[in-house]
Amino acid sequence: MKIVVCIKQVPDTKGGVKFNPDGTLDRAAMMTIMNPDDKAGLEAALRLKDQYGAEVTAITMGLPKAEDVLREAIAMGADKGILVTDRVLGGADTWATSQTLAGALRNIEYDLIITGRQAIDGDTAQVGPQISEHLDIPVISYAQDLKIEGDSVIVERQYDDRYHVLKAKMPCLVTALAELNEPRYMTPGGIFDACAAEITVWGRNDLKDVEDSNLGLKGSPTQIAKASDKVRKGAGEKVALDPAEAVDYIVGKLKEKHIV
Amino acid sequence: MDFTLSKAHEMARSLFKEFAEKEVKPLAQEVDETEEFPRVTVEKMAKVGFLGIPVPKEYGGQGCDPLTYAMCVEELSKVCGTTGVIVSAHTSLCCDPIMTYGTEEQKQKYLVPLAKGEKLGAFGLTEPGAGTDAQGQQTKAVLDGDEYVLNGSKIFITNGKEADIYVIFAITGVTVDAKGRSKKNISAFIVEKGTPGFSFGTKEKKMGIRGSSTYELIFTDCRVPKENLLGKEGKGFGIAMHTLDGGRIGIAAQALGLAEGALESTIAYVQERKQFGRALSAFQNTQFQIADMATKVEAAKMLVYKAAMAKATQKTYSVEAAMAKLYAAEVAMEVTTKAVQLHGGYGYTREYDVERMMRDAKITEIYEGTSEVQRMVISANIIK
Numbered sequence: 001m002k003i004v005v006c007i008k009q010v011p012d013t014k015g016g017v018k019f020n021p022d023g024t025l026d027r028a029a030m031m032t033i034m035n036p037d038d039k040a041g042l043e044a045a046l047r048l049k050d051q052y053g054a055e056v057t058a059i060t061m062g063l064p065k066a067e068d069v070l071r072e073a074i075a076m077g078a079d080k081g082i083l084v085t086d087r088v089l090g091g092a093d094t095w096a097t098s099q100t101l102a103g104a105l106r107n108i109e110y111d112l113i114i115t116g117r118q119a120i121d122g123d124t125a126q127v128g129p130q131i132s133e134h135l136d137i138p139v140i141s142y143a144q145d146l147k148i149e150g151d152s153v154i155v156e157r158q159y160d161d162r163y164h165v166l167k168a169k170m171p172c173l174v175t176a177l178a179e180l181n182e183p184r185y186m187t188p189g190g191i192f193d194a195c196a197a198e199i200t201v202w203g204r205n206d207l208k209d210v211e212d213s214n215l216g217l218k219g220s221p222t223q224i225a226k227a228s229d230k231v232r233k234g235a236g237e238k239v240a241l242d243p244a245e246a247v248d249y250i251v252g253k254l255k256e257k258h259i260v
Numbered sequence: 261m262d263f264t265l266s267k268a269h270e271m272a273r274s275l276f277k278e279f280a281e282k283e284v285k286p287l288a289q290e291v292d293e294t295e296e297f298p299r300v301t302v303e304k305m306a307k308v309g310f311l312g313i314p315v316p317k318e319y320g321g322q323g324c325d326p327l328t329y330a331m332c333v334e335e336l337s338k339v340c341g342t343t344g345v346i347v348s349a350h351t352s353l354c355c356d357p358i359m360t361y362g363t364e365e366q367k368q369k370y371l372v373p374l375a376k377g378e379k380l381g382a383f384g385l386t387e388p389g390a391g392t393d394a395q396g397q398q399t400k401a402v403l404d405g406d407e408y409v410l411n412g413s414k415i416f417i418t419n420g421k422e423a424d425i426y427v428i429f430a431i432t433g434v435t436v437d438a439k440g441r442s443k444k445n446i447s448a449f450i451v452e453k454g455t456p457g458f459s460f461g462t463k464e465k466k467m468g469i470r471g472s473s474t475y476e477l478i479f480t481d482c483r484v485p486k487e488n489l490l491g492k493e494g495k496g497f498g499i500a501m502h503t504l505d506g507g508r509i510g511i512a513a514q515a516l517g518l519a520e521g522a523l524e525s526t527i528a529y530v531q532e533r534k535q536f537g538r539a540l541s542a543f544q545n546t547q548f549q550i551a552d553m554a555t556k557v558e559a560a561k562m563l564v565y566k567a568a569m570a571k572a573t574q575k576t577y578s579v580e581a582a583m584a585k586l587y588a589a590e591v592a593m594e595v596t597t598k599a600v601q602l603h604g605g606y607g608y609t610r611e612y613d614v615e616r617m618m619r620d621a622k623i624t625e626i627y628e629g630t631s632e633v634q635r636m637v638i639s640a641n642i643i644k
């Protein structure tokens with residue numbers, strides 16, 4: 001079985017957010033992590049590999065430094081990493097991103113494509129389903145559980161108050177929720193192997209069957225009018241306690257802050 | 261000379277840090293309070309390969325260098341000194357001598373499960389009458405047919421009751437030279453838990469590293485197969501000394517981690533705590549204390565990393581290891597003491613980590629060679 005996992009390097013919310021003058025994120029200037037939903041998707045792929053045997057390829061689109069997230073994936077157990085990077089791909093919205101990734105995926109054999117539900121920097125949840133449309137394969141989104149049965153995947157698709165069990169014939173695409181699993185750690189030896197591994201780097205010319213008009217900032221129907229990094233003050237903590245407990249709680253908080 | 265870490269070392273550090281923060285830190289206070297060995301953490305560390313970092317992959321390890329291993333002990337010790345020493349004693353004192361002196365059969369039988377973390381290791385050299393004077397051993401091993409019969413006891417053994425495989429030293433004979441001076445011939449043995457005649461004595465009640473299971477090991481007519489002799493008969497003292505050179509890098513890394521952990525906690529605290537209407541960090545005394553602590557921690561780090569690199573590239577590294585351990589241990593004691601002072605009354609309570617770190621730091625000046633022994637090793641290599 002061949003599994004491709006689409007992963008994204010996203011800003012680490014602990015490190016603060018920085019913008020380019022055009023309102024897009026200044027990714028080069030921010031601390032980064034592997035997007036949590038994507039990491040769960042990768043873990044799901046690695047579990048299928050452990051269970052049934054599979055070749056797991058991680059693919060990402062981004063700046064050259066997005067290579068780090070591929071090395072992390074390899075250190076966790078992925079077999080290969082593909083970086084899609086090119087100046088003309090910069091500033092892409094979900095449409096241009098899914099076109100780019102689909103263009104790259106047309107070069108690869110796969111039975112199953114796994115993406116995260118959504119990335120913490122955009123929160124759109126559009127790229128996975130869009131890729132499936134471009135590739136004309138079925139999609140099951142919001143997977144909270146994933147199994148393989150013969151040539152099909154069986155997925156529990158999460159809703160607010162229930163889940164649906166859906167079955168799709170492979171090749172297909174599944175979008176994963178962070179709740180799907182607890183991703184494994186890298187191993188120290190895996191890290192050294194990953195750093196020595198060769199990462200495949202593809203540019204615009206390696207994308208198959210994609211028009212220029214669908215790529216990069218120019219190919220993005222979404223334009224950012226204004227972006228701001230001002231952090232709104234939260235509503236604060238709300239607790240519902242009876243008066244006696246509330247006094248203890250407040251005094252405890254004051255002590256914690258060394259006010260009393 | 262380039263002081264920057266490689267990409268792989270940086271990634272390894274981020275892994276150790278993440279693991280320490282998520283899996284180890286939340287339990288550190290409880291491990292100290294209850295003096296319970298953190299078995300669950302050890303099982304998790306086994307799963308991610310932390311129990312065989314410098315062991316070659318063909319023997320079930322991770323195939324990394326001593327620097328990566330030292331960084332693991334450092335990051336674990338930043339949040340929990342107990343967890344740091346469990347890994348250090350297992351790796352440096354049990355895996356390492358079997359890796360260095362073991363036969364292929366011994367490596368397959370013992371090193372592979374140790375490196376995979378399926379088994380935990382320990383090392384028994386110290387005896388009631390043989391601490392710094394390691395030649396003062398009393399434990400004896402007598403060859404009887406195909407087995408050595410061990411009698412005696414070992415004390416202060418880290419991972420004592422929790423380990424499965426032990427490297428034990430015992431006298432196998434006495435040589436008298438031409439001048440009539442006698443010298444004990446010490447040999448090293450691999451002893452498995454459960455071997456008849458091998459039992460546990462008292463558990464030590466310690467000031468720090470309270471979860472590390474420090475026990476007395478008792479050998480009463482304990483029969484160990486001849487093939488479990490590690491290295492050549494009579495060469496045990498050299499094996500012990502060489503093993504301790506490596507062990508000192510692990511303990512130096514533990515000391516470094518404790519100092520860094522205390523420094524980090526203090527930096528956060530002095531910015532938060534207000535007195536006389538200002539944060540403590542606004543007072544010059546605090547700033548100077550923090551500057552001194554940070555400078556010493558950085559110097560300790562350089563010595564520890566240099567010693568780890570020396571182990572990777574040099575045949576002998578006794579002086580580098582001794583300097584790293586001496587300095588890092590004394591810095592750990594000084595920095596943790598200052599950390600408690602800067603925390604004031606709160607620092608003296610068990611609610612804050614720095615109190616535990618100060619208690620944990622003290623042992624780094626004592627075990628695997630006291631600071632005085634390190635000075636003896638260093639000076640003996642300078643004044644000849």
